[in-house]
Structure formats: structure tokens, C-alpha cells
Amino acid sequence: MTCQALCGQQVDAASQPKRTLILGLGNPLCGDDGLGNYAVQMLAARQLPAGVKVLPAGTPGWELPNWISGWPRVILIDAVQMGLEPGARRRFTLNEVRLIAAGEILSSHAPDLATGLALADALHQLPDEIVVYGIEPERCEPGTEISPHVKHALDGLVDDILREIV
């Protein structure tokens, strides 16, 4: 379903859970960088409330505003380098952290998440509520396998997200 189709739905906020878009980010061909993709697959297999959409977004880059605009709540799942032990997971809002973007936009064909969020912000298209679930990666190298620490952390991450959206 396209974003526009969902955005066009009228939802009674008082009687239904907040419409939520959950995006799994990262490159599934680059080891733990693709953990967002795994998380999306795990979430899609679970019972989700009405009004919740789960999608793998890969590396949306400049098009992040196209993905997230019109949603009142967006949850992003990504590998995040936080300087913690591999597999450590954290939930944070954009107000709680400073995302480190490349000062200049180096490889403009695939800007990072921080840059995509900055663009959405400049266009006033950030959702009211945006939450990032991050897991510290162990190995972000070519390959479709994710490391055991990260795989283990994903179970807890999926449970946390389900608790948050229900």
C-alpha cells in the first residue's frame, strides 16, 4: 500500500491506536547493517494493531521525507554506532541524542539517516513522534548473515516495539 493511500485514511484518534509507520533501515547485503530488515521480517510475522505499517526501507537517503511524511508516529530500526558492546540496544527520540551527520554531504547519492532526517526537518515533514530503536552492530561487511549478538538482541527489540505500539 502506498503512503498516500494510508495517509488518506481517516482514523479516529480517540478510539484507535496512533497510526504508526515502522521502517527497517540498512543494507541487507552488508551484515549487521541490515538488522533493520531482519527486524521488519520478525515484526511482520507478529500480530500488529490496526493502523500499523511495517516496511523495509533499505537506505532511503534523500527520499526519507517521502517515506515518513503524513504519519503521526514513525519508528525507525537501524544499526547505530553508539560505542557500546555489540548487540547492545537502545531506544531514543531525536531530542535525546545528537545524530552525527557528515558535515558536508559526501556521497550525495546515499546520504545517511541523519541527513535524511535533517531534510525532512527543513521541509517541516518530521512526524510528531519519531523514535529510533538502535542496536550496536558487530560486523558491517558484505554478506547476508547478521552476527549472533545482534540476532539475540533483535528478539528483545521486537518485543519492546510491540509493547510500545499496542
Add this chain to the structure above:
Amino acid sequence: MNKRIDVHHVTRVEGHGNIVVEVADGKLKECRFDVTETPRFFEAMLLGRPYQEASHITSRICGICATGHATTSLRATEKALDVELSEQTRLLRKLTFHGEILDSHILHAYMLVAPDFLGVGSVIPLASSHPDIVLRALRMKKLSGDICAVVSGRHTHPIAMTVGGFTHFPERSALEDLRQRLIAARADVDETVSLFSSLTWPEFERDTEYVSLTKPDEYAFIDGEIITSEGAHLPVEAYLQLTNEHLVRHSTAKHTRHRRESYMVGALARFNNNSAQLHPRAKNAAAALGLKPKVTNPYLNTAAQVVEIVHCVEDSIEILERLIAHGLQAEAPAPPRRSSGEGVGACEVPRGTLFHHYAIGGDGKITSANCIIPTNQNLANLEADMRRLVPHILDKPEPAMQLDLEMLVRAYDPCISCSVHVLKLDPKRGGGR
């Protein structure tokens, strides 16, 4: 007068490249575009793999030209194995190819080039100063990606395209929806032409050899023959006579040359060689942008991309009308008529002519592979432009010189990561030669 410009890592291009210019006593001593990325060995990855996997592997060479690589790869395989495509397959391939051309050109013109002309450092401040422009770009990009998603199953890295045809076919309603959205997008396309017509392009002329594919009956993107502005006409199988790849010390990407010291591929070369075949609305756009072949100002490559945006939108509408009128058949992929062979695929991807050349053995596995990427073919020409440009801008302060040079690099829309093939060894350290 001594000046040194050393732009380590040019921004707003894909990949890593450095501009090095050194002027001593008013004379140009050094003028290079260094490519420092490591090679990725995609051709080696193909060896021993079943031919059915080749388009999916090579589509990962690029996240922008994924459909271009997949299509070129499929054409190489289909020629090697003598696969005859149906008209429906040709139309669907062309439609998704247009989607990618649009996506890439919109990205380049709006996100990478426009900030230079509108006096901002990147698209983020542009979104604050000119939100209408950035929102338009995002709208057009979404439509372009949706064309690819509807036809080939994904915005990037197509999954429904296979040797001989498609494994999945869009619903009629999805085609109708795309047609209506493209017609509605004409307003955005007109605004795009208007915006880029209002820019003052840097004045700089240097004639070179312009190289593209050409076809008798349409503005060539998929298949055709090689044509150059120096009068050469070659079948794509003779691509090595065109490219003449050679090594230069400062680049992990090879350089190419044909009848001059360098040649240019891309939207400007296509426009110069094939503009008579553009859609009438695209011809009008070219007139509005002040383009008339032969255009020898490389900065106008972006303007030629805008012309192609118009062409691809109009041609996509026509293709969709034909597909809707004929009705889509869920046809099986056309079968190979040979079990082994050798073939060259060639396409005009956003940045220029792309070649894939495979040999496939009797067991269906790839025994040799060669991919020649547009950015490679443009590197020598870019350096020749830099050498011509620098003496004309020597009076400018260094930051202004640097901006002129960076804008020149960006005009070529280089995709540096894709271009890198050479592994450099230092013979003194490594003991090799």
C-alpha cells in the same frame, strides 16, 4: 602567480574523487582528477555463477543505475544465448528504464547541481530557502521510483526482470494510475524546465568526441549501435575499438580514448547525437534551455538531463497507453535458443554508455565478464576540460576557482564507485610489476 587547489573528496558526487590543480609562475603544472576508491571486483564475482544470477549481481554495482546494470546484463546474456524478446517485454523494460533515468536525472539536477546555482551549500539549506523546489524534486523522484516498483518489483534493484522477460506483471489499474500521475506531473516537468532555463551556466566551451548509442527509430536507451560525433559507427560488439581503456597513475578507474585524447558520454552526448529523435515536448524544452546541437559546454550536461526528463515522461505516457490498449499478457520468459555463447549488452544509462560483455559456457555458467562504466569513459574528458578551464579562471580567487572546478566535476554526474576497477600495487613495496 602560484596557486594550489586540492579538493580532497569532492562533495555532491557519488564516491570518492579529488581535484588537484597546481599553478606555478602563472603556468599550469598539475591538473588531475584523482580516483582513490578501492576496486570491488564485480566481474570476478560473476565468474562461475549461473547466467540467471548475473543481472541480480551486477545490479548491485550501483544503487542509482541498478535497472541500467540489470538491463545491460540481461541484454548481454540474451545475445549470448540468442533470446528473442517479445514486444511486451521490450516496452516494459523501456518503461522501467525511463523510471530510473528520471530518478537519477532528478536527483542530479535538483539535489546535486541546483544548490550551486541557488547559492547554498547543499540541499538541506535549499529545503529551507526554496522548499517548493525540493518538494517538487521529491514528488518527481517518488513517481520515478514508483514506475520502477510497479514494473520491476522494487524502486531499486529490480526483481521481476529475468532473462527473456519478466516474472511478474503489473495490474492494469497500476499502469492506469502511473499514466494519470505522469500526465499530472507535466506541471512539475514544466516548472523544472522553467527553473533550469533561468540559471546562468558557466561560460566554457571545449569540443570533444561525443559518444552514444543510436537507433534508427527512437532516441536510444536500450540497444542500438555506437555512434560518435567524429563520424565513427560501430556495432556494440566492437566496443573495445571505442573504449581503448588504459591505466593512469592517479586513478583506480581506467581512462578511455577513441579518435581524440578523450571522449564524452552521457546526456549531452546523447543530445548532440540523437536530438532529432526527442519527443516534441523535449525539443521545446531544449529550445527553452538554449540547447542546439552540437553543444560543447560540458556544464550543460545537466540541461541535457532536463531535456531527457521531459522526453522520458512523455515516452513513458505513450508506452503506458500502448500497454493499456493491448492488455498485458502474463507471458513466460522467452527461452534461450543456444546453451552457450558470447554477447555484448549496451545501454544508455543516466551517465552514458554502459557495456556488459559475457561468455557463457555449456553448463550455463559465466566464463568471462567485462563491464565498462560511463564514468570511466568520462574521466579523461573531465581532466581535459579541467586543463582547458584553469587558464581561463586563474584570475579568480582560489575559492571561486575551486567552485568552478567542483561544478565542472558535478556536471558530469560522476558515479565514481561504479567506475573503479583497477587494483593498484606499489611495486616498490609489493614486489610486483
